[in-house]
Amino acid sequence: MAESSWLTEFPQLDRADLRDIRKSLDAGYREFSREYGEFIESFFDPLLTFLVWFEKLLLATPWWLVIAVIAGLAYLASRSWKLGLGVVISFMLIGYFGMWDNTMRTMSIILVCTLMAIALGVPIGIAMARSDRAQAFVTPVLDVMQTMPAFVYLIPVVMLLGIGKIPGVIAVIIYAIPPVIRLTNLGIRLVDKDVMEAATAYGASPFQRLTGVQLPLAMPTIMAGINQTIMMSLSMVVIASMIGVKGLGQPVLKSITNQYFTLGLLNGLAIVALAIIFDRVSQAYAKRAQEHMKGLENG
Template structure:
């Protein structure tokens, strides 16, 4: 046994800090919660307003435009149709609304932070271990502070999802900018490019494949976290999975799991298609 006199627990200090934040910053978190909920409900309303058949047609059109592959397009159509056949279309749109909201917030936070990390070695050295900790922390842990600060419902689900999903877009934005050729940068400076022009017209366009890969990974992680966030009232398909687990309903669990997998495959194929369009042409 580890000696009791050498043990030290930080849990009481963390609990005290969270309580202090809740008391002194309650108004701020309430306003932030209202803003996020408004954005989420607007996105959800748009997703539910568009007819299911139009969604399938849009996905098929985008997939066909990206690759001109009949089997791939037909596969995505069948996956989306399967969600509706299992009666989970509305739940899938609720899940997708949370994912979209979380990804928008993650991109708005992650890309600027990635740019700062790429431009400052000091910020990079500080942020890298924090990102390592965020990616190795069990995903269930993020539910606790989100629930304490924002109660139950969709808003804490979005907050927990953002914290869990933001590291990939930060890392890959920084990596993409750092990998821009020094020769290209020197040529741009020789033509009189300002630091802003260098970033907006040289670094970011050349780093875009890496940035879009980060967006793809962030989206996949957000979708995974949304299922876990059903434990704090996120709703959507994750709620069906949770109910199936509680009731040991294998069939219902399979249907809900299929809906999540279908959403993941469709989102992954579409985002990868967009990323490929930014890839530089291959020599030869």
């Protein structure tokens, strides 16, 4: 009884006032989208052009050449023939079960989103590492980005840009960029101060210290952030398919709505295969980079 009394006495906005606030915010956002939607859409046209070109390139390239290039890159990053063989077998099975085109579409989205996340996230992480004020400002934003449900990202983006590739890319980047920002900041802050003092004593400029000392020493941590960004991008594939992003996510969504168990299972396994390949390659590269830096420090 006391609890219900407390609830009734808790101060709340009147329903009419709350409804007016919501209507004002919705009307403001709709007016903003009508006023600036075309300009913002034209701003992303170069990205859309590149994304369409890259997707067509992957689809037009012979399957054996795509597999050879990916397996070669996996081997160069890891120096493991087992990983290279696993890449070949995985992509052969993907093609055998008729999922090649959707896999190439998904790869194009993931690679573009990862490159964009790196291009945006690493400089922000560097700025956070150099300024406590920047870190205090950006950290709460990252907290919100990581705790906000992924579906919520789709609402303003779709209202502003409609459905298609670019809204999907923006939603994926917003969802996946926090790890690379956080771990870039952490990696640079963990660089030994004695090493930085030695570089300063040798007359290195701030830019030289950043590119020649901090970033190489922080590279294993940064690679861990890139690894997490790739994994989070792949986890957004199915959600992004809801706004028209073609790839492995659309068959999974179709299987959910139509109860096609086998279709969802096979495409889900293809997403898992991509996740494992990207994870193993990035982890192996990070490990090799860490061993290389330890060798330089010992030398």
